[in-house]
Amino acid sequence: MLYLFVQSAVGGLLNATFGNATEMIISMYALKNGMTRIVKQSLLGSILSNMLLVLGCAFFCGGIVHHQNVQNFNKATALVNSGLLLMAVMGLLFPALLQFTHTEIHKGKSEIALSRVSSCIMLVAYASYLFFQLKSKKNQYSSLDEATENNEEDSDEDEVPEIRHWEAIGWLIVLTLWISVLSGYLVDAIQGASESMNMPVAFISVILLPIVGNAAEHAGAIMFAMKDKLDITLGIAIGSSTQISMFVIPFCVIVGWFMGKPMDLNFQLFETATLFITVLVVAFMLQEGQSNYFKGLMLILCYLIVAASFFVHNDPSDDDD
Numbered sequence: 001m002l003y004l005f006v007q008s009a010v011g012g013l014l015n016a017t018f019g020n021a022t023e024m025i026i027s028m029y030a031l032k033n034g035m036t037r038i039v040k041q042s043l044l045g046s047i048l049s050n051m052l053l054v055l056g057c058a059f060f061c062g063g064i065v066h067h068q069n070v071q072n073f074n075k076a077t078a079l080v081n082s083g084l085l086l087m088a089v090m091g092l093l094f095p096a097l098l099q100f101t102h103t104e105i106h107k108g109k110s111e112i113a114l115s116r117v118s119s120c121i122m123l124v125a126y127a128s129y130l131f132f133q134l135k136s137k138k139n140q141y142s143s144l145d146e147a148t149e150n151n152e153e154d155s156d157e158d159e160v161p162e163i164r165h166w167e168a169i170g171w172l173i174v175l176t177l178w179i180s181v182l183s184g185y186l187v188d189a190i191q192g193a194s195e196s197m198n199m200p201v202a203f204i205s206v207i208l209l210p211i212v213g214n215a216a217e218h219a220g221a222i223m224f225a226m227k228d229k230l231d232i233t234l235g236i237a238i239g240s241s242t243q244i245s246m247f248v249i250p251f252c253v254i255v256g257w258f259m260g261k262p263m264d265l266n267f268q269l270f271e272t273a274t275l276f277i278t279v280l281v282v283a284f285m286l287q288e289g290q291s292n293y294f295k296g297l298m299l300i301l302c303y304l305i306v307a308a309s310f311f312v313h314n315d316p317s318d319d320d321d
Contacts, residue, residue: 023155023213023244027252030055036256036263037315038190041205041214043249045270047241048306049210051085051282054218057301060220062225062233063293072207073230081238082283084129088245089276091118095266116257119250126246180181182274202315205273207307230291274306 023046062071095111096116097103104110158213190209193203199208211218217236224232249265256263267275281302285295 021211024207024248024251026213027248028255029265031139031252031256031259031261034261038201038205038262039252040267041202041270042209043244043252043313044208044267044275045210046214047244047275048206048278048303049214050217050241050244050297051278052306053211054214054305055222055233056220056284056296056303058221058225058230058233058237058296059291060293060296060300061222063187063291063296065226066228067293068163069228070162071225071228071230071232071291072289073291075286076274078230078234078238078286078289080129080133081234081242082284082286084242085238085245085279086283087125088122088249089272089279091122091250092265092267092275093271094118094271095264096269097250099266099268108111111266112264114263115266118265119253122246122250123254125182126243126250129246177301200311200315203307203310206310207302211280225291234286238286268316274309278302278306 023043026042028040030042073307095115097115098111106113190201191202193199194204197204217240220274221233221236224236253263253265282299284297285291
């Protein structure tokens with residue numbers, strides 16, 4: 001694991017970046033072919049999956065294994081990520097409200113213009129967050145206390161890495177290239193799978209596709225939670241959601257701008273409300289700086305409610321693509 005060779009902050013960033021490579025590649029291919037709704041739904045699904053399913057399973061498994069001890073994590077890191085996620089919700093909410101209330105000055109153009117301006121601001125905010133996390137406040141993002149840090153160092157010394165760090169990075173690059181080859185087939189098969197399985201395209205894009213794409217992150221988050229390393233677990237689950245909402249989605253808007261594609265931050269009111277409620281639920285779960293199996297179970301059950309909602313949801317923009 002890359003966490004054995006680099007500091008936890010850099011390791012969390014690398015894990016989130018390579019873990020989100022699947023979403024970025026699929027998004028670029030779908031955006032190139034004008035499937036903007038597929039892009040929005042798959043990215044939204046990745047955020048929901050990481051925040052509810054991945055984090056919930058990690059809390060649940062970690063709480064079962066360490067049921068006699070309280071599992072703690074760095075509350076300051078969780079609060080900063082929660083603030084960024086709320087900022088991302090703000091960026092997605094206003095374009096949806098413009099369309100829902102029909103208050104655009106220039107119909108069909110104001111939403112895209114607002115989305116592009118907001119995307120540039122969100123990218124600046126995410127770059128500032130990276131500088132804040134890796135440079136300005138790196139001591140704040142260390143372990144909870146010296147005893148915990150020493151315990152983690154002792155645990156890392158006992159774990160002998162099976163491959164070198166350059167070999168790990170090489171494998172990540174090779175697998176990312178292989179995913180780029182398969183992404184085209186995956187996107188093209190969504191419509192056919194929807195018709196053959198009699199499932200809404202929104203359900204496949206928001207629920208099924210992110211579960212497959214986040215399989216590696218899912219396993220990694222559970223593994224570190226069972227080893228009582230919740231700071232790394234949060235870096236995988238919440239950090240990945242933050243990167244998608246504050247970097248990948250605005251980046252897709254800017255790329256679509258240069259491609260001449262009408263990609264914006266209008267995720268429709270239903271999807272935006274779902275994301276807003278999810279961020280609030282997770283923020284309340286993280287405010288104590290502690291986790292247990294009950295919190296994990298609650299997050300998993302919340303994800304099942306979201307999945308059921310999208311199964312009966314009729315996407316009003318199915319004809320756009």
